[in-house]
Amino acid sequence: MDLPPFELERWLDEYEPNADLMLAESGVRSLPADRFDLDVGELGYVIPTDGDPQFRADIAERYDRSADEVVLTCGTQEADFLTFMALLEEGDHAVVVSPTYQSLKSVPESVGSVTEVRTEPPAWDLSVDAVADAMRAETRLVVLTNPSNPTGKYLGPETMRALYDLAADNDAYLLVDEVYRMLADDPHPPAAALGPRAISAAGVSKSYGLAGARLGWVVAHPELADEVRKWKDYTTISPPMLGQHIAKQALGEQEDEILRENRAHAKANRDRVAEFVDDYDLDWFEPVGVNAFPTVPEGFDSGKEFCRSVYDAESVTLAPGEVFGYPDRFRLGFGLHTEELEDGLERIGRHIDAVRGE
Ligand SMILES: Cc1ncc(COP(=O)(O)O)c(C=O)c1O
Structure with a gap:
């Protein structure tokens, strides 16, 4: 495997640690640990190492699986990685819908080869025909994030069914990273519920505000799930004991409250971002989730130039579109606390005004 640097992570490494405000985080603001019972008793491995059977059964029910x-x-991240390892061999091919989170393209590309199917603004619609054109005899996987990071586009059930049929008809699989799905007000059925050739990867980081729990999951038909288990023995062995304990509460008795709060928070902040993009004449797509992917304001040449100058002048971190392959855009993560978002948008606006001489 020859993995390229993870461009977003490298960018954040440089521009996040000393910044006053972070408007490049893709998830909803983190919940405090004291909201949960944290007493797990002994801090051992989770046994069995693929997770508590009852918790797995509860998650499976959400996907009509066992x-x-x-x-x-x-x-x-590990759910995606193990799925690629379980499914792909040298010579295999994957079709990846872009823009996307880099690992979903870089990992399959490092094992086999990838054809990117680009979606474009303003609506970021996906052409199923374009995916069909990209398929080859050796295509094993069609990969996407839904809702998308970074665009916030949420493809509906008809498109997902068409993608599933296309993958299944070609003896391939459909892998959908659904880590942002529960931020939708009314989430569509998950990918793995489409049938045995669909795989869902998800976790509690982004929609629940629990990135530190480090808890995710893969849902795949039994033989493929076994292959994922095989690879997991070589990576992290078991999920984190504490993360599993927290995730059980987040997906259990606390779920309704957490999702109600997080969706209301996302909506309030999205409305605030809508005002900002309107004030500065930016083009954007109103996203599901907490990531906006607007155009670089007039007066700046590229995403990187804009993000660097906002950082230098106002100590605010943004993510340039270049790291997603779209240099005329930038990603603005608006899941943070509303007062911080207000402060960040005010600073960005002040900088744009200053550069434009207004
Ligand atoms: C699409 C997507 N998948 C996975 C991840 C990583 O998620 P986790 O923290 O659950 O590993 C991210 C993080 O930004 C993401 O955007």
């Missing part, structure tokens, strides 16, 4: 089709992982 407990043996669920493997708990250290976050969605």
